[in-house]
Amino acid sequence: MHCIGLMSGTSLDGVDGVLVDFGPEGDSGTGRVVADASVPLTNALRAALLALQHPGPDELHRAAQASAQLTTVYADVAERLLTAADMAPTQVAAIGAHGQTVRHLPPGHPGLGEDEAPYTLQLLAPARLAEATGIAVVADFRSRDIAAGGQGAPLVPAFHRAAFGRAGQGVAVVNIGGIANLTALRADGGVLGCDSGPGNVLLDGWCERHTGARYDADGAWARQGRVLPALLADLLADPYFSRTGVRSTGRDHFHLGWLDVILARHPGVAPVDVQATLVALTVEGIARAVETLDWGHAEGTAPQRLFVCGGGARNQAIMAALSQRLPTVTIDTTARLGWPVQWVEAAAFAWLARQRLLGRSGNLPAVTGARGERVLGALYAP
Structure with missing residues (x-):
């Protein structure tokens, strides 16, 4: 077939x-x-x-x-x-x-x-x-x-279970498309998942608005900026990031208009610093989803391994920030498992x-x- x-x-x-x-x-x-x-x-x-x-x-x-x-x-x-x-x-x-x-x-x-x-x-x-x-x-x-x-949504976790599940091992799979979604493959065979928040949708839109490029290749532009803690805190104050359990989202919620409303409270910020902060927002959304899902073991609230797919897997700024934010988790792309x-x-x-x-x-x-x-x-x- x-x-x-x-x-x-x-x-x-x-x-x-x-x-x-x-x-x-x-x-x-x-x-x-x-x-x-x-x-x-x-x-x-x-x-x-x-x-x-x-x-x-x-x-x-x-x-x-x-x-x-x-x-x-x-x-x-x-x-x-x-x-x-x-x-x-x-x-x-x-x-x-x-x-x-x-x-x-x-x-x-x-x-x-x-x-x-x-x-x-x-x-x-x-x-x-x-x-x-x-x-x-x-x-x-x-x-x-x-x-x-x-x-x-998300609907891909059932496939993730078939493709990436490992008996006796907690594995997370994160697809970073426009929206990022997380699949938790528990060591006991259980599967949980959710949309963690924006993936590339804000990053791509902001990059195109200020550079003309559709996306920030390799995260090179974001790496030239610095994360703005006050702006990041304001972005994370959106109620979606405090939700737990079953949840999904999309461009209906997270779009440049949403970002512009928040940026109006932070006049004078440099566009490159906004880009760096949006990387931190994507990563923090993923990390919070990882930490709040029930991994079914007493040793901690994180998986042993995390595999990334989607366009965001090519963004080195995102990948580096994920490793820094989740230091106890081994992070790689799904290409390591034979899935580009x-x-x-x-x-x-x-x-x-x-x-x-x-x-x-x-x-x-x-x-x-x-x-x-x-x-x-x-x-x-x-």
């Missing part, structure tokens, strides 16, 4: 894809990646998706057009994967396609009124993707978990598509807060 996983994350930098071989019956654990590909988003599409993060005129039309354009990029990545693997569409069982999150208001979100229903919205045109590729598409993974009372940092999330959605085809659950109620395990995703036949 071969499945494709496609992912475009909160950072809005592009679409990553992998083609995974799950074995003859689809039962070979996390499978084997046989091809990978990535296509950047155009400036125009990226701007359109960013604009849809907030209310505006003619949203339904603009969302439909952006969905179609994004689906074209997804189809392009799928075609590149087939070419790289020398395979025909008929040899692929399904594409797991996450889509682009433009609204995420799960249960307990401060943006919901008392009588308003929680929801999540990922832009994609899955029927269009099935038509373009000739491959079945599994999409809309989050909504079933939310319907069952869950947060709808750009593969992991896309592979997770190939795995979730496999779960859907086999009628198996894809969520972890201990992570999302759902009432129980659920089969995730809607299937669009080719």
Whole structure:
């Protein structure tokens, strides 16, 4: 069974894809990646998706057009994967396609009124993707978990358990995309997880505003600045950082407008120092999540090892600050375990598509807060 996983994350930098071989019956654990590909988003599409993060005129039309354009990029990545693997569409069982999150208001979100229903919205045109590729598409993974009372995110911890769990060893996996999410793989086999807060979303936006670059390559700009303790304390005063247990967030909450409100109370700060402080914010959010999750042992409140994936794994300022903030934890990237940092999330959605085809659950109620395990995703036949 071969499945494709496609992912475009909160950072809005592009679409990553992998083609995974799950074995003859689809039962070979996390499978084997046989091809990978990535296509950047155009400036125009990226701007359109960013604009849809907030209310505006003619949203339904603009969302439909952006969905179609994004689906074209997804189809392009799928075609590149087939070419790289020398395979025909008929040899692929399904594409797991996450889509682009433009609204995420799960249960307990401060943006919901008392009588308003929680929801999540990922832009994609899955029927269009099935038509373009000739491959079945599994999409809309989050909504079933939310319907069952869950947060709808993070969904990757079930895959992290299969890929990175180590018997008798506490292991943390942190994906640092636009939003950072943490998976706690306990030594006793238990799994917990949450969104820890902003990952690259503020770092990328601030860097682009002041340097013109979409992101701070290797964290080089941040390393030229200094952390501003008063600003960091003000950023961390946001109620999200004091929450514990089941929780998720997104660009709805953490965006440059949120940052600007706080910066208005700190006039005259240098942009490079803000960048350094935003690195510290990302790291502190991760560290607090590590320290507040229940690791199930009496020796301490931290895992033995922490593996980082996502774009933030390439940011040396983040990686160095993580090591300093969590000195008792051995920190590395998932590449150490044979999973290049750009593969992991896309592979997770190939795995979730496999779960859907086999009628198996894809969520972890201990992570999302759902009432129980659920089969995730809607299937669009080719």
